[in-house]
Amino acid sequence: MNEKGLIFDIQSFSVHDGPGCRTNIFFTGCPLKCKWCANPESWIKKKHLMLSENLCKYDKGCRACKNICPYGSIKFYENKKPSITRDICKRCETFECVSICPNNSLKQCVKEYSVDEIIKILRRDFNNWGPEGGVTFSGGEPLMHHEFLIEVLKKCHKWQIHNAIETSAYAKSEIFLEVFKYIQFAFIDVKNMDNEKHKDGTGVYNDLILSNIELLKKSGWQGRLVLRQPTIGGYNDSDENAYKLIEFMKKNSLYEINLLKFHRLGETKWNQLGKVYEYHDHGDITYEKMQHLQKLYLDNNIACYIGDNTPF
Ligand code: SF4
Ligand code: SF4
Missing domain, CATH: 3.30.70.20 (Alpha-Beta Plaits)
Incomplete structure (x- = not known):
């Protein structure tokens, strides 16, 4: 194929984004515009x-x-x-x-890469990953490059490269399900169960995301799915939000969630891009509050990991 992927970063030796040691590929372009985004340089699908x-x-x-x-x-x-x-x-x-x-x-x-250039990088890193490692596609939103991504994924299967994806699941359902035919491990973000709050924080409603997760579960997909939530004080740290998500997870036979504690690592990038960072002085959350939320999930037989503690 002639299409190239627009990629803003490639990081080797990651150990928190899927099993083993991994190479992370960050696509540019994202349909969400989260107010706390750590990678705002990834929003535009352009250099x-x-x-x-x-x-x-x-x-x-x-x-x-x-x-x-x-x-x-x-x-x-x-x-x-x-x-x-x-x-x-x-x-x-x-x-x-x-x-x-x-x-x-x-x-x-943002630089352009062909499918073969990506595979060449992955083959270069292959021997450094160990038996469980592989590639994680992140962003931005990898699903915005679905045709390119599917071609890369097909070649990953050919070369026996384990793959994972970090995605918002905000894509047309047919595209989402087509890409997931090739995906082995996934983190999917659910930022807020309240539709209006989701729109306020991310710029889009959550209906499509939740319905894609439901469709995925009904599709018989055999991979491992861990939901993820960047947990932000005053935005999605209420018990009410947690109980709604617990209900959704039980209904869809989902039993793993990873809560990420809010941080401001992206603030400098917002300034570098000439954007105003709204979360400069709010959004903080204590570790005790994170543990409190974790207990709500654990009490409902849902494995809940805080920060980098997801077992792979
Ligand atoms: S300042 Fe902007 S438009 Fe001018 S050369 Fe640099 S990137 Fe291009
Ligand atoms: S003024 Fe700043 S951005 Fe421009 S060339 Fe000098 S160091 Fe670079």
Whole structure:
């Protein structure tokens, strides 16, 4: 196939995203826009530009990128950091500014890979994984690249590479089920059981996500599914939300959930992309509260893992 995958990062030696040691492939493009997202550079299914302000030497007089942009996107006002017109950069194909920056402050997010290039990387890493490892497709949302992903997955099966996916399950049901024919292990996020709160936090309603999970369970899929919830103080940490999710899980014979404690690791990236991070001063949750929620699941015979403790 000619289509290429748009990928913003590839990380070898991950040990928390599926069985054994793994190579993680992060696709770009996401239909959700979570207010606490740790990877906001993955939202747009396009190449784009990031500015690391802590590396930029504008305050020392650097202006190397001032006149390089053919579209006039970068401007300097007084002794302030470079002002970038992001709408112009979204259409850029050349990224001249990145190669001229002497301090690696400008970075082109997202590169194109062919199916064979991905397989070559996985074959390179294969001997480092150990017997249980493999590849985990993450993002962004891997399902936004379903045709490309299916081609990669077919080749993974051919080369006996174990696969896993981290997904929002927010995709047309026929696409979702088609991709899952090839998936062996999955984390699926359920961010909030309240439809309006889900829309408020992520930009989309949860109906499609929940119905895709139900369809998957009815389809006879043989893989292992662990639900996941980034757990955020004041957003989805209520007992009521947990009980609704417990009810949904029991109804669909789902018995594993992984609760991730809210963190602000993505905040710097929001700034680098020129976006406002709403969770700067709220969303915190105590470990005691996480344990309280864990007990609600355990009391209902659902295995509940906190943080990196999912057994593989
Ligand atoms: S060239 Fe790089 S370091 Fe210099 S002002 Fe531009 S972004 Fe900053
Ligand atoms: S990414 Fe392209 S449009 Fe944006 S500043 Fe750099 S060269 Fe100009």
